[in-house]
Amino acid sequence: MLRRFLSLLALCFMLPLHATDLSIDTNLGLHRWTAAQLLARPDVKNISIPSDVAFRRSMQYRAIPLRALLPELKHSDRLQFVSSDGFSVDIPADAILNQAGAEAWLAIEDSRQPWPALPGNKGDAGPFYLVWTHPADANISVEQWPYQIVRIQRTQDAATRFPATAPAASLPVSSPIRYGYTVFQRTCFTCHTLNGEGDAQMGPDLNIPHSPTEYLSDDMLRAFIRNPQSLRRWPEGKMFGFPTQASLSDADLSALLAYLRYMAQHKVSP
Template sequence: MLRRCLCLFALCLALPLHAANLSVDTGHGVRIWTTAQLLSHPDVQTVTIPVDVAFRQTMRYRAVPLRSLLPGLEHGDQLQFVACDGFSVDIPADTILNTAGAKAWLAIEDSDKPWPGLPNNKGDAGPFYVVWTRPAAAGVSTEQWPYQLARIQRTKSIAERFPHTAPAVSVPTDSPIRHGYAVFQRTCFACHTLNGEGDAHMGPDLNIPHSPTDYLSDETLRAFIRNPQSLHLWPQAKMLGFPTKESLSDADLDALLAYLRYMAQHKVTQ
């Protein structure tokens, strides 16, 4: 999996700036979209994002409603979004198909109007970036705004693909551990592996050889998740944290710690 991500990264580096391909596969065959095709899509329009997750300011994009690019998408489907830098996040179809008012868009970088660089010298967000209008209406997390996007594909659930990340079947469905597993999937798994399993390789494994619950107190770990610079001052760090209750509620954070503590007792020997 790491080799595949590295190859994908190399491919993205080889593409001309602002001219790229996006691979989309919802189980009905692979469709390759070029930048030019997306910018001329019949549904393309200008959207304004008041609080953009990546740029941390109001942004305007030429964008296509994401649903327009996902033929046959159904409730219960799971989609994986893979970026050029190795970031990988799963977004349930139910989040994209929600009726609460949140709407997912694929923003397309136009070579005539290139986007600015990301804050703190984090590089570029283009050529494709999933942005949301009214994200809070569907509980969209900050990790569900993947940029430098290269591929969207239908996939199995995380528990099916990576069984060693899942709590045992004996754990009750209403347990904080299961709640925390859901929080982990949408906030942590986009950058980290756990028990050696996962698609993303931007951050360290969160269970082997040690879980952060092994060496950090709950108070320190909560502070770190909210603001990674609270533990080690490192301006170049990629982890931005979840500083607000809108991005990660206290209840979700408590559940996440419950899941990590549980998994610390269920390490997989590598």
């Protein structure tokens, strides 16, 4: 019995750091890649990211241009990136097919040279991480840098997939609530659900049973979104704040709160 236990223990230490495959669903069907397979491709390059979003410092990666892994991708498509930690973000194909500035890369962690741990006790980023060169050229936001990616697939817009999250169609196009819905998708929907709908599983629902606008004052909610630890210090907290105008402008934050207040009056029980 002891020998069997020791054999199993030895096997655990022999396993690679990351055993997760990457699934990519394109018009050509589902394809699964291991890190070793991707690292063996001839289009892998060494790239430098001066201000990495996840690691908050300069990083060097072995990476592949993401568009090389997405044949038949059209400018009208949307892609969903799903991470093993429950994070999920939709990114328009336009950003990935962009040839004029920002370029999307799939960074691949080599188990023989693992990346450092993420700051703030947030675990590992590997084995697959979407990074961008020259992100400012296409206004790439911090939420569009998903790590721990396990699946990339085509998807529809959020209002079509999750109608209970969308404001009423009768609202004018210029309504701050409608724009706030756009901000919500970019900033909150990556980690939270609303009215029980959404793909992300990292944080609580933002409307059921209560919207944060129902138990936090406007000033406290603004402060919390800018810096979650300013309201409640929790070393294990995973939420990244939006501390600067570059990551979330005051106008965008106001529109987001208008949307959340509106949805608090339009609850849909899951």
